[in-house]
Amino acid sequence: AQSVAQPEDQVNVAEGNPLTVKCTYSVSGNPYLFWYVQYPNRGLQFLLKYITGDNLVKGSYGFEAEFNKSQTSFHLKKPSALVSDSALYFCAVREIGANNLFFGTGTRLTVIP
């Protein structure tokens, strides 16, 4: 069975500081990993994905994520946070061969001016 854990419900960071949103996963095989962002009253928007290859993947709006197989983690990062990054962030996993995505519970990021 696949699962995703986002251990922090809320992350606060000052504008201009680096940010990290944590995600760990559990799958029976190799994972496909995704990050999505949700702004208020909007649908989820795709940020980035890890499929294979380089463990560091870069995505939209300056975000990146690092796949760590030994720690089964896929943390989302950004070197310098913007107030406009404030939103709800979801990590998701799909096992190879499966069709659906399994989402974490989400982490609310607040960037303080």
Add this chain to the structure above:
Amino acid sequence: DAGVIQSPRHEVTEMGQEVTLRCKPISGHDYLFWYRQTMMRGLELLIYFNNNVPIDDSGMPEDRFSAKMPNASFSTLKIQPSEPRDSAVYFCASRRTGATGELFFGEGSRLTVL
């Protein structure tokens, strides 16, 4: 290219009434998913279709919920009769065939059952 289109964006109804939510996936996408989002449970997969055929409906909460996809460009999620605990935001999402493809979400339908 237009994204996933959902209607209505907001629905307020009374307990016992029938509710129908609609979704138009992105053209060329052959997978369609219905999710429900609540504060308590987060994002839950309700059902998904491949080439208009329901593949997995194990997430549908009970018989009051039903979903159809009569053609490649239209799907409905129906709740009959509705109950207050059905209040949530319902999302439709679609993607192409291919294991690595990301999902594209609609803006959601916010349902309030009084």
